Amino acid sequence: MKPFLALTIAGSDSGGGAGIQADLKTFQELGVFGMSVITALTAQNSLGVHAVHPAPVSIIEAQIEAVLSDMGTDAVKTGMLYDGAITEAVAWAIGRYGVPRVVVDPVLVAKGGSELFRREELDALRTKLLPAAEIVTPNLPEACALLGLPDGALRTRRDMEQAAIALLDFGSRYVLLKGGHLENEEEEAADVLAGRDDGPVWLSAPRIPTGHTHGTGCTTAAALAAYMARGYPVAEAAAAAKAFVTAAIRASFPHGAGTGSLWHGAHRGEPGGRR
Numbered sequence: 461m462k463p464f465l466a467l468t469i470a471g472s473d474s475g476g477g478a479g480i481q482a483d484l485k486t487f488q489e490l491g492v493f494g495m496s497v498i499t500a501l502t503a504q505n506s507l508g509v510h511a512v513h514p515a516p517v518s519i520i521e522a523q524i525e526a527v528l529s530d531m532g533t534d535a536v537k538t539g540m541l542y543d544g545a546i547t548e549a550v551a552w553a554i555g556r557y558g559v560p561r562v563v564v565d566p567v568l569v570a571k572g573g574s575e576l577f578r579r580e581e582l583d584a585l586r587t588k589l590l591p592a593a594e595i596v597t598p599n600l601p602e603a604c605a606l607l608g609l610p611d612g613a614l615r616t617r618r619d620m621e622q623a624a625i626a627l628l629d630f631g632s633r634y635v636l637l638k639g640g641h642l643e644n645e646e647e648e649a650a651d652v653l654a655g656r657d658d659g660p661v662w663l664s665a666p667r668i669p670t671g672h673t674h675g676t677g678c679t680t681a682a683a684l685a686a687y688m689a690r691g692y693p694v695a696e697a698a699a700a701a702k703a704f705v706t707a708a709i710r711a712s713f714p715h716g717a718g719t720g721s722l723w724h725g726a727h728r729g730e731p732g733g734r735r
């Protein structure tokens with residue numbers, strides 16, 4: 461048996477809840493063999509990002525080359541890319557190796573507000589990477605930044621639908637706009653999926669009353685990539701990823717003194733707690 465393969469190109473989170481660590485846990489949970497290209501090291505815990513050390517572009521290119529020239533992959537997921545030069549190198553390599561399915565999570569800011577990407581170099585994401593994506597998965601602040609809108613400009617479901625459709629102009633086939641940050645949606649955590657050929661579809665789940673949501677975005681995009689690696693069409697992969705992340709948020713736990721982590725094994729239904 462040869463398993464399906466997925467490659468994450470992202471930053472390392474020492475706390476284990478987001479970035480490369482969340483992605484590899486999610487791939488494994490969903491029966492997909494995970495591989496990784498590390499773009500940056502972060503010293504991170506529940507209280508925030510304490511230090512960031514980007515990798516040189518040459519070692520990022522070497523990691524991608526090592527994996528894709530020999531092993532190949534069924535899907536790629538990108539996360540924290542830190543700056544324009546790394547973004548361009550990743551976009552180029554994805555194009556060179558003809559990666560079949562590409563999920564771009566345009567990570568800009570961590571939960572606590574630390575910048576994980578150089579804002580002034582956002583054009584590299586817009587013009588180089590988004591056209592290579594089958595699907596891009598911004599949260600509301602990321603959608604505002606990509607569209608050049610002021611932060612907080614997207615406040616209603618109608619705003620979200622319009623923004624998701626507008627984001628398609630950057631060239632991806634689909635946009636999954638995540639509504640975790642939509643403050644006036646008390647009852648539901650609702651995301652909208654827009655496609656070039658399909659009208660917007662809403663994916664909703666009950667909003668879970670927890671502050672322990674470190675890594676929700678990475679986990680969603682990684683689950684999407686895992687299901688896409690397994691051959692699911694985008695709409696089915698997005699619905700399955702939503703179910704996976706909702707279960708992981710429901711089983712989230714205090715992990716440090718600040719924002720706690722998701723439990724990626726929750727979908728198995730096993731109790732994860734200590735005795």
Ligand SMILES: Nc1ncnc2c1ncn2[C@@H]1O[C@H](COP(=O)(O)OP(=O)(O)OP(=O)(O)O)[C@@H](O)[C@H]1O
Nearest residue numbers: 599638639640641649650666667668675676677680
């Ligand atoms: N409290 C919650 N209960 C249920 N689902 C949630 C909750 N918060 C976020 N979600 C869901 O989690 C997924 C990730 O969305 P979110 O908007 O939080 O991503 P993100 O902003 O990229 O993550 P982060 O804020 O960690 O960077 C979405 O499907 C969203 O609807």
Ligand SMILES: Cc1ncc(COP(=O)(O)O)c(N)n1
Nearest residue numbers: 471478479570675676677678
């Ligand atoms: C290395 C790294 N990558 C991404 C995020 C964002 O995390 P999320 O949006 O999933 O909370 C993070 N905090 N650290």
